[in-house]
Amino acid sequence: MTPHSAQLLAGMQHAVGIIAARHRGDLDGAQALADTFTDDAQRAHAFLLLSELALTIISDGTGADLRTVVRDISLRIAALAAAD
Numbered sequence: 001m002t003p004h005s006a007q008l009l010a011g012m013q014h015a016v017g018i019i020a021a022r023h024r025g026d027l028d029g030a031q032a033l034a035d036t037f038t039d040d041a042q043r044a045h046a047f048l049l050l051s052e053l054a055l056t057i058i059s060d061g062t063g064a065d066l067r068t069v070v071r072d073i074s075l076r077i078a079a080l081a082a083a084d
């Protein structure tokens with residue numbers, strides 16, 4: 001594993017930790033993990049990679065292809081935007 005890939009995986013772990021902390025109501029813990037990112041680009045990249053992984057897990061678990069999963073999520077986001 002290269003240092004770059006190790007850094008990317010660590011960023012994904014921090015992103016998962018932020019989500020878990022927020023879910024359990026630990027906003028201070030979520031903020032502490034968010035503060036470990038060196039900049040917004042690193043944070044965005046970690047969440048992008050985490051999102052791709054999560055979508056792949058959903059695709060694998062449901063048997064739907066990734067394109068269908070992405071389309072369904074996009075439609076749900078559009079419905080939320082329309083309801084707002």
